[in-house]
Amino acid sequence: MNFLLTHAPILIIALPLLGAFLTPLISRVHPKVRNIFVLIILMLTGFLTILLTRDVLSNGIRVYVLGAASSTLTTPTGYIMPVRIILETDALSVLMAMISVSLAFIAALYSWKFMENRTGLDKYYTLLLLLLAGMLGMELTGDMFNLFVFLEITSISGCALVAFYTDRGESAEAAFKYMVIGTVAALFVLFAVALLYGEYNALNIGYLASRIQYSFIDKIALVLLIGAFAMKAGSVPMHMWKPDAYGEAPSSVAIMLVASSLASLYALLRVCFTLYGDVLNTVVVGWVIIILGILSIFVGVTMALVQNKFARLIGYTAVAEVGYMMLGVGVGLASIANGSIADYGLKAIQGGLFHVMNDALDLGLLFLVAGAVFYSTGKSDLNRLGGLAHNMKYTTIFFIIGLAAVSGLPPMNGFASKLMIYETAYQLNPILSIIAILASILMLAVFVKVFHSAFLGPRLKEYENVKEVPRSMLIAMGILAVFIIIFGLFPDTVINTIVEPAANALIDYQGYINKILGLGGV
Amino acid sequence: MFKRNLIKIVIGVSLIESGVNLFLITLGYVKGGVAPIYTNAPGTNMVLPTPQALTLTSIVIGLATTALMLSFVVLIYRHYNSIDAKNVRRLKG
Numbered sequence: 001m002n003f004l005l006t007h008a009p010i011l012i013i014a015l016p017l018l019g020a021f022l023t024p025l026i027s028r029v030h031p032k033v034r035n036i037f038v039l040i041i042l043m044l045t046g047f048l049t050i051l052l053t054r055d056v057l058s059n060g061i062r063v064y065v066l067g068a069a070s071s072t073l074t075t076p077t078g079y080i081m082p083v084r085i086i087l088e089t090d091a092l093s094v095l096m097a098m099i100s101v102s103l104a105f106i107a108a109l110y111s112w113k114f115m116e117n118r119t120g121l122d123k124y125y126t127l128l129l130l131l132l133a134g135m136l137g138m139e140l141t142g143d144m145f146n147l148f149v150f151l152e153i154t155s156i157s158g159c160a161l162v163a164f165y166t167d168r169g170e171s172a173e174a175a176f177k178y179m180v181i182g183t184v185a186a187l188f189v190l191f192a193v194a195l196l197y198g199e200y201n202a203l204n205i206g207y208l209a210s211r212i213q214y215s216f217i218d219k220i221a222l223v224l225l226i227g228a229f230a231m232k233a234g235s236v237p238m239h240m241w242k243p244d245a246y247g248e249a250p251s252s253v254a255i256m257l258v259a260s261s262l263a264s265l266y267a268l269l270r271v272c273f274t275l276y277g278d279v280l281n282t283v284v285v286g287w288v289i290i291i292l293g294i295l296s297i298f299v300g301v302t303m304a305l306v307q308n309k310f311a312r313l314i315g316y317t318a319v320a321e322v323g324y325m326m327l328g329v330g331v332g333l334a335s336i337a338n339g340s341i342a343d344y345g346l347k348a349i350q351g352g353l354f355h356v357m358n359d360a361l362d363l364g365l366l367f368l369v370a371g372a373v374f375y376s377t378g379k380s381d382l383n384r385l386g387g388l389a390h391n392m393k394y395t396t397i398f399f400i401i402g403l404a405a406v407s408g409l410p411p412m413n414g415f416a417s418k419l420m421i422y423e424t425a426y427q428l429n430p431i432l433s434i435i436a437i438l439a440s441i442l443m444l445a446v447f448v449k450v451f452h453s454a455f456l457g458p459r460l461k462e463y464e465n466v467k468e469v470p471r472s473m474l475i476a477m478g479i480l481a482v483f484i485i486i487f488g489l490f491p492d493t494v495i496n497t498i499v500e501p502a503a504n505a506l507i508d509y510q511g512y513i514n515k516i517l518g519l520g521g522v
Numbered sequence: 523m524f525k526r527n528l529i530k531i532v533i534g535v536s537l538i539e540s541g542v543n544l545f546l547i548t549l550g551y552v553k554g555g556v557a558p559i560y561t562n563a564p565g566t567n568m569v570l571p572t573p574q575a576l577t578l579t580s581i582v583i584g585l586a587t588t589a590l591m592l593s594f595v596v597l598i599y600r601h602y603n604s605i606d607a608k609n610v611r612r613l614k615g
Contacts, residue, residue, distance in 0.1 A: 145576055145579075148580075149579060149583065152583045152586075152587070155587075156583075156586055156587060156590060159590060159594075160590065163594060163597065166597060168601070169597070169598060169600075169601025169602050169610075169612065170612050170613055172594050172597035172598045172601060173598060173602075173610050173612060173613055174613060175594050176528065176591065176594040176595065176598060176610075179587065179590060179591050179594060180531060180535060180591070183535050183539075183587045183591070184535060184538065186583075186587075187535075187538050187539055187542050190542050190546075190580055191542050191545065193576075194542065194545055194546045194549055194573075194576075197546075197549060197572070197573065197576075198549040201570075203572070244613045247613070248613070
């Protein structure tokens with residue numbers, strides 16, 4: 001057990017990576033064996049993540065040095081700075097890793113039946129595991145260049161998955177857009193990394209954070225990094241790839257893309273809070289993030305109102321949801337330096353991070369419902385759907401849960417985190433929370449429209465023989481729904497056990513630096 | 523990047539990439555340095571090896587992205603019979 005824990009950070013990345021390339025071989029045996037193999041790999045990864053999470057929550061930050069004599073030896077004798085590739089996991093990293101692994105597990109479970117009749121599934125599962133490996137790498141690494149490499153892995157495998165339906169031109173179009181955006185964003189990151197390397201001669205985040213001067217070059221690098229990660233997270237004005245990619249990808253891929261955009265958001269937070277933690281002009285950057293967030297909320301919701309394709313509509317609400325997270329974190333950043341409302345700043349960051357979890361669950365559930373509707377009827381045009389509640393009872397119930405959660409109705413989880421964001425944003429500037437609440441109401445309107453046109457109404461003749469979706473898909477949706485309700489009923493427990501340590505870890509950049517440099521009482 | 527031809531967009535992206543790679547390589551230059559082969563060092567200055575390793579990685583990644591983008595262009599051409607960005611607009615609104 002101890003051995004596993006020591007090597008957990010690298011095993012969590014290596015296991016899906018190895019599994020990814022074994023999958024095509026194993027699918028030679030039998031498709032069923034392959035599906036089971038993928039699920040086992042994901043379960044093992046999940047188990048390791050839970051192990052690591054428990055350790056990090058009780059013992060603090062854990063580092064893993066690749067290729068060193070001892071896995072915690074960050075600075076070998078005779079060196080004044082860390083030289084090897086180092087993985088550094090704090091409470092925020094493990095929170096994000098948990099989200100990614102669980103969404104991947106649910107996606108794989110869901111694809112068992114959902115993708116059953118498609119060809120090329122061995123490649124599909126390979127890319128799915130590769131995408132997971134990339135996300136986990138982004139979340140666990142403590143090194144700027146590795147962040148770039150894993151970002152590229154996620155964007156390459158993500159794009160290939162978006163274009164999975166190669167028989168349709170639209171998917172190739174969406175994938176091309178996503179690819180151009182993703183590549184340019186990644187090159188921005190690389191350029192920023194090069195700037196930082198040229199100035200400080202190091203790539204390690206902790207070391208860079210201890211040396212950073214906030215000179216003009218650093219500011220350029222900061223702008224490039226924020227721009228790139230906001231692009232990948234899909235906030236306005238770089239959001240246009242998001243509805244395209246989410247709308248055209250298979251639903252099980254769409255929830256993986258949700259997780260990967262959250263991983264980019266994590267990278268954004270890591271850069272703002274840890275890398276520039278010491279020197280950042282928090283008010284300016286905080287307001288920039290707030291404005292991006294508010295714009296995303298507004299544009300996302302209003303564009304979602306006019307959509308008539310199910311998955312594309314959810315894609316636009318995903319833009320809005322990212323906006324809520326950025327609003328929470330931005331408010332936190334802007335008010336944390338301001339003595340009188342600093343407590344609210346911490347609360348806002350907690351709200352933002354809690355919303356990250358909730359968003360993964362809510363949007364995940366809605367995408368899966370959209371996929372279930374597509375699976376049963378073969379249509380995604382809302383104008384031609386109707387009366388599905390007669391035949392698809394469980395899916396309808398799941399949709400109602402997802403609808404209530406995403407538009408922030410109590411007692412679902414979306415309410416708990418959105419309330420935290422509203423309260424704290426009100427302290428900074430009342431207008432922010434007014435816009436956020438109005439957008440939330442509009443969000444409800446969007447989904448009530450969908451509910452009405454897809455599920456309610458008389459039984460339509462063409463959908464008379466529509467059947468409920470198979471059990472594996474129902475189980476996948478059920479897991480998400482149960483978590484949504486649990487998180488909604490007991491938000492305090494969730495916040496105290498995992499969200500609060502994550503928020504504290506995010507702010508405590510000094511602890512992150514000390515751990516890497518081997519200073520202080522760690 | 524402002525061209526309408528999709529292939530030209532791909533070329534634009536790979537130009538950005540080459541630019542970044544060149545920038546990385548020049549960062550590691552030490553005046554009068556020699557190739558950083560440790561066992562064979564003549565005792566003079568060596569250029570920094572890390573940027574070269576980074577550039578190598580980034581070239582490999584660049585190859586993958588370019589190949590994938592071009593394959594998307596092939597797919598798009600098959601379905602739309604055009605690689606003009608003006609015509610490839612079924613997804614909008």
